[in-house]
C-alpha cells in the first residue's frame with residue numbers, strides 16, 4: 001500500500017479533494033496549520049454527514065505520510081479514521097494521492113491543524129473509540145519542551161474525548177518521551193494501564209519501519225478509558241512526575 005510520494009504544492013479542491021476536510025471546517029482547503037479554529041456554524045461536527053455513515057471513530061495525531069492511517073483504514077473497515085497533521089505538505093500530499101484514486105478506502109479523512117487546538121471542537125466527549133499517538137516529536141531542547149504533544153492537560157482532554165472502553169495507543173522509540181507520556185496518561189483519572197502491545201497489533205508507521213530495520217527499541221503501550229467513580233472529577237490534577245520507561249511492546 002505505501003504510496004507516499006505525490007504533489008505537495010497543489011491545493012486539494014473539488015471532488016477529488018475529499019480526503020481533506022479543511023474547507024468544511026475552516027472555510028478553505030488552504031486554511032489550516034497552527035492557529036485555526038473551527039467555524040462555529042459547522043459545530044457540532046456532523047461526522048455522519050461527512051463520512052456518509054455513522055461508525056465508531058478513531059483519531060491519529062501526526063499522521064505525517066499517512067502510511068499508518070491508510071493501512072488502519074483497510075484493517076479496521078468498520079471504523080472511520082480521522083488524521084490530524086500540523087504540516088500542510090503532508091495533508092495536501094495525502095489528499096492529492098488518495099483523492100483521485102477510485103480504490104482508496106473512503107473511511108478516512110484528514111485535517112490540517114494543530115491537534116491540541118481542534119480536538120475538543122472536532123469530537124464530542126466520549127465519541128472516540130481509539131486515539132493513536134505514533135512517534136511524537138521529542139522536542140529535545142529544554143525551551144521547546146512545552147511543544148511536546150502529550151502533556152498532562154492534553155492527556156485529560158483525550159480522556160474526555162474517548163468513549164468508555166476506548167483506548168489511547170502510544171508508540172515511541174524515545175524512552176524518556178514514552179515515560180513522560182506514560183506518566184501523563186497514568187495521572188489522568190479514568191485511564192487504566194499501561195498495557196503493552198506488539199508490532200503486529202497495528203500497522204507499522206513510516207518511522208517505525210526504519211526503527212524496526214535498525215533494531216531500535218520501540219515502546220508500545222496503551223491506556224483504556226474506564227468509567228470514573230461516581231462523584232470523581234475528570235479534571236483532577238494530572239501532574240505526576242515522569243515514571244520509569246513504560247514496557248517495550
Ligand SMILES: C[S@@+](CC[C@H](N)C(=O)[O-])C[C@H]1O[C@@H](n2cnc3c(N)ncnc32)[C@H](O)[C@@H]1O
Nearest residue numbers: 062064084085086114115134135137205206207
Ligand atoms: C516524528 S513525526 C512521526 C510521524 C509518524 N507518526 C510516524 O510514526 O512515522 C511526528 C509528526 O507529528 C506531527 N505533529 C507534531 N505536532 C503536532 C500537532 N500538535 N498536531 C498535529 N500534528 C502534529 C508532525 O508534523 C509530524 O508529522
